[in-house]
Amino acid sequence: MLTRNCFLLFLWFYFEQSSASPIHSPPQPQSRLGKDHPRSLRVKRGWVWNQFFVLEEYMGSEPQYVGKLHTDLDKGDSGVKYTLSGDGAGSIFTIDQTTGDIHALQSLDREEKPYYTLRAQAVDIDTGRALEPESEFVIKVQDINDNEPKFLEGPYTASVPEMSPVGTYVTRVTATDADDPTYGNSARVVYSILHGQPYFSVDAKTGDIRTALPNMDREVKELYQVLIQAKDMGGQLGGLAGTTTVNISLSDVNDNPPRFSKSIFHLKVPESSAVGSPIGRIKAHDLDIGKNAEIDYNIVPGDGGAMFDISTNEHNQEGVIVLKRPLDYEMKKTYTFKVEASNTHLDPRFHNFGPFKDMAMVKIYVLDVDEPPVFSQSSYSMDVDEDTPVGLIIGSVTAQDLDVGSSPVRYSIDWKRDLDSFFDIDPVEGTISTNELLDRESIAQHNISIVATKINNPVLSSRVAVTIHVNDVNEFPPEFAIPYETFVCESAKVGQVIQVISAKDRDLPPAGQKFTYKSAQDDQKTKNFTVRDFGNNTAGIVTLHSGFRRRTQELYEVAVVISDSGYPSQSSTSTLTVRVCFCDSDGSLLTCNAEAIFLPVGLSTGALIAILMCIVILLAIVVLYVGVKRQKKKETLMTSKEDIRDNVIHYDDEGGGEEDTHAFDMGTLRNPKAIKNNLLRRDIKPEAKAPPQSRPPTSSHESSDIQNFIHQRLQEHDKDTSAPPYDSLATYAYEGEGSVAESLSSIDSPGREGDEDYYYLTEWGPRFKTLAGIFGEPDRDVAAQ
Numbered sequence: 001m002l003t004r005n006c007f008l009l010f011l012w013f014y015f016e017q018s019s020a021s022p023i024h025s026p027p028q029p030q031s032r033l034g035k036d037h038p039r040s041l042r043v044k045r046g047w048v049w050n051q052f053f054v055l056e057e058y059m060g061s062e063p064q065y066v067g068k069l070h071t072d073l074d075k076g077d078s079g080v081k082y083t084l085s086g087d088g089a090g091s092i093f094t095i096d097q098t099t100g101d102i103h104a105l106q107s108l109d110r111e112e113k114p115y116y117t118l119r120a121q122a123v124d125i126d127t128g129r130a131l132e133p134e135s136e137f138v139i140k141v142q143d144i145n146d147n148e149p150k151f152l153e154g155p156y157t158a159s160v161p162e163m164s165p166v167g168t169y170v171t172r173v174t175a176t177d178a179d180d181p182t183y184g185n186s187a188r189v190v191y192s193i194l195h196g197q198p199y200f201s202v203d204a205k206t207g208d209i210r211t212a213l214p215n216m217d218r219e220v221k222e223l224y225q226v227l228i229q230a231k232d233m234g235g236q237l238g239g240l241a242g243t244t245t246v247n248i249s250l251s252d253v254n255d256n257p258p259r260f261s262k263s264i265f266h267l268k269v270p271e272s273s274a275v276g277s278p279i280g281r282i283k284a285h286d287l288d289i290g291k292n293a294e295i296d297y298n299i300v301p302g303d304g305g306a307m308f309d310i311s312t313n314e315h316n317q318e319g320v321i322v323l324k325r326p327l328d329y330e331m332k333k334t335y336t337f338k339v340e341a342s343n344t345h346l347d348p349r350f351h352n353f354g355p356f357k358d359m360a361m362v363k364i365y366v367l368d369v370d371e372p373p374v375f376s377q378s379s380y381s382m383d384v385d386e387d388t389p390v391g392l393i394i395g396s397v398t399a400q401d402l403d404v405g406s407s408p409v410r411y412s413i414d415w416k417r418d419l420d421s422f423f424d425i426d427p428v429e430g431t432i433s434t435n436e437l438l439d440r441e442s443i444a445q446h447n448i449s450i451v452a453t454k455i456n457n458p459v460l461s462s463r464v465a466v467t468i469h470v471n472d473v474n475e476f477p478p479e480f481a482i483p484y485e486t487f488v489c490e491s492a493k494v495g496q497v498i499q500v501i502s503a504k505d506r507d508l509p510p511a512g513q514k515f516t517y518k519s520a521q522d523d524q525k526t527k528n529f530t531v532r533d534f535g536n537n538t539a540g541i542v543t544l545h546s547g548f549r550r551r552t553q554e555l556y557e558v559a560v561v562i563s564d565s566g567y568p569s570q571s572s573t574s575t576l577t578v579r580v581c582f583c584d585s586d587g588s589l590l591t592c593n594a595e596a597i598f599l600p601v602g603l604s605t606g607a608l609i610a611i612l613m614c615i616v617i618l619l620a621i622v623v624l625y626v627g628v629k630r631q632k633k634k635e636t637l638m639t640s641k642e643d644i645r646d647n648v649i650h651y652d653d654e655g656g657g658e659e660d661t662h663a664f665d666m667g668t669l670r671n672p673k674a675i676k677n678n679l680l681r682r683d684i685k686p687e688a689k690a691p692p693q694s695r696p697p698t699s700s701h702e703s704s705d706i707q708n709f710i711h712q713r714l715q716e717h718d719k720d721t722s723a724p725p726y727d728s729l730a731t732y733a734y735e736g737e738g739s740v741a742e743s744l745s746s747i748d749s750p751g752r753e754g755d756e757d758y759y760y761l762t763e764w765g766p767r768f769k770t771l772a773g774i775f776g777e778p779d780r781d782v783a784a785q
Helices: 002-018 348-353 418-422 594-598 605-639 666-670 704-718 759-764 766-784
Strands: 051-055 064-068 080-086 093-095 101-104 115-124 135-142 156-161 169-172 190-195 200-202 208-211 223-231 241-251 264-270 278-285 295-300 308-312 318-323 334-343 357-367 379-385 393-396 409-413 423-425 431-434 445-454 461-471 486-489 497-504 516-519 529-533 538-543 555-563 571-583 589-591
Touching (some): 051 064, 080 093, 093 115, 169 241, 278 357, 379 393, 393 461, 418 423, 418 445, 529 555, 538 555
Parallel strands (some): 051 135, 156 241, 379 461
Antiparallel strands (some): 064 101, 278 318, 334 357, 393 431, 516 529, 516 555
């Protein structure tokens, strides 16, 4: 093919030279060849190509020639320069800039990169101007058979049931060839089996593995190793091959019945073995595995089969024989029965192989064991009267040795408590007698344990429980069942039942025992009460007359004779105290106290208590109300926060402070008790002939109407009963005509300025000292002259 490409290039170059256009002619539209035609010629095309081919894995010493590029503008004078760019340009592929020859510098692998895309261009060698537009072409790596088929998933593991017919599918193997499947037979794979015949076969095209031999038995051979080959080039000579291993195992099916290793099994069992305990094991072997080897064991009905049972051990498929009933060597020494073993899960495909079960004989030998004595009964029960004399035989027990030789037996009482000392036993005969006097009322039943021991082997002993019931003897008389508190109403009528009584007896009453009641002979003389027997083990106390009065007699005593039905009969006399009480109209008890006589008729004790409680509550409410009223009145006079009319004193002047000792008497303020007693108190109403209260001197010009106003207001406040009991200031909202000191202005002063005396200003306090000095100094100066 390379030769052909070169030849075509040569023809194309020759043709173009004969009709070449100038190199500076404008470029023509480019055209590429199809894949099926590596070269095509066009008249108006300076150079054309599409793709080149290069062999992979080229091992020559020189670079591999790929192809040649040429333009019709190339006159052969080395005026055209060829350039190459794209995949691998310069590193893998190189071009001769003058001739346009392309060579591959490296050995290429199609499996790594199947083709390379490059671009070629022809330029003027002097000016560097492009003579033709850049053209793209492809260099394909031509495949050779250099890769063998590979099994990517190997080695394989598969399984097929044993006894499968020929052609049964096992598994599929797949090989992959990296060569080009579209070129030649390099990637055409054919499968074959190298090892594993004649058991298995493989399909040459698909790689399916199937069985090739019938009735392959897992119990004969379970594992098979098959070697599979995959070869390319269609299996022809010279093709490359790869292999893989397939491990095939035969899965089990139930094609084998269970089989006993022997036809008879001999077992030895001690006669003392407990019921339910395993006494032996047998096993049937099955060549299958898993659930196909599960076995059921059954005892065939027959001699001795009822004494035993068999079950399957799930872990090892053994048959476990279990004792179903107790063994006795003296009764029977051997047992023989058959056991059948069969598969649990059957496969209907192999029923023609025969029955999947087997049978064996089991023979059991009972071993004699030296056993303790055996009592004739599992337990004993005896009765004895409580008045039985000491030493009297009340019963016996019997035990014997059933072993060969029959050793004598000795008896004893297993004393665990002091109560067991009431009885004794004969060690040889086993008779039980009383050792102490018995009392049913103290202990009604005795439980003792008798021990039987073999003489020739004292270690072996057995026990039996003996229950001794102490029979009652009628030795106690009956008495009242409970203490009674009986009363009779003053309004009781004749024949009225006032109390129902019953009795009790400390003796054990036999079935149908009865008590009888009657009045004592002495009590019949009183003729107040009598006893009426109801015949059902109860009786009633009945009044014989009416008109009982507490004032006359408060208490009565009634003697009651009670007899039992035992043998001999016992009786006792019990006294019943009857109290006379006060009752209401329907006979309900109100009171039995003597103080109730003085209470009003028709009022019960509860009603009187309720009346007293109400009186106490009313008294408490009255006392509380009076106390609250007094507290409210005190708060009105002393601490009422609402009455504040005369309690706030307001002054417009600031006062002289602590230094002002002339305007106020500080001692009086600090000690109110120092106030003179003759001062009039606002909280006390003045007497009619009280001396007039001293007031500061007033001016001669004081008007009479002001005096009347002030006196009127004073009288009103003195007579006010709601005035607080402490000193307070009362204001009257009347300014008056003027100040006592009159005006300080010199304009309105009468007379001359020199005639006015301002010395009184010094009496007004420290704040007026400066003013008094100003007006008083001239007068003193004049007086001094």
